Amino acid sequence: MQGITGSELTPRKAEYLKYIYLQGDVVKTTDIAAHFSVAPSTVTKALADIAKAGYLEHSPYHGVRLTAPGTDYARFLFRRHRIVALVLSRYGLEPAEACREAKKIEQCISRDLTNRICTSLGHPMMSVCGEIEHDHSCCCPPENRKR
Numbered sequence: 001m002q003g004i005t006g007s008e009l010t011p012r013k014a015e016y017l018k019y020i021y022l023q024g025d026v027v028k029t030t031d032i033a034a035h036f037s038v039a040p041s042t043v044t045k046a047l048a049d050i051a052k053a054g055y056l057e058h059s060p061y062h063g064v065r066l067t068a069p070g071t072d073y074a075r076f077l078f079r080r081h082r083i084v085a086l087v088l089s090r091y092g093l094e095p096a097e098a099c100r101e102a103k104k105i106e107q108c109i110s111r112d113l114t115n116r117i118c119t120s121l122g123h124p125m126m127s128v129c130g131e132i133e134h135d136h137s138c139c140c141p142p143e144n145r146k147r
């Protein structure tokens with residue numbers, strides 16, 4: 001996770017990576033295409049780019065799975081989203097609203113900024129739309145981590 005800026009993937013590709021992470025294991029290209037309502041050929045091309053970046057590997061029968069760096073990156077993407085949503089909720093947005101608005105701006109927030117906000121909030125464990133995972137890719141001091 002060292003050296004990533006948070007803008008390695010386009011917003012759409014970041015959404016693909018998050019989706020693949022949530023599915024757990026091997027995900028079929030056609031499932032991703034159906035979920036995002038895009039042509040399979042478009043997804044195949046995007047997945048090839050993400051694989052080139054080292055975050056995905058292809059598996060037989062037209063599927064992909066996350067590599068170890070891809071898993072870390074997906075966790076970072078969720079942490080960033082949830083931290084941004086938490087910040088917005090503190091400005092009076094309802095949870096669903098904060099989650100929705102966060103999706104529009106999170107891709108502009110660098111990893112460094114994410115870590116600074118996380119630190120200034122005291123490394124929160126909970127956001128409006130889920131738990132904030134702190135792992136070795138996080139800014140948190142080791143004693144604050146669950147694992």
Ligand SMILES: [Zn+2]
Pocket residue numbers: 081082085098099100102128129
């Ligand atoms: Zn959310």
Ligand SMILES: [Zn+2]
Pocket residue numbers: 115118119123124134138139140
């Ligand atoms: Zn933190």
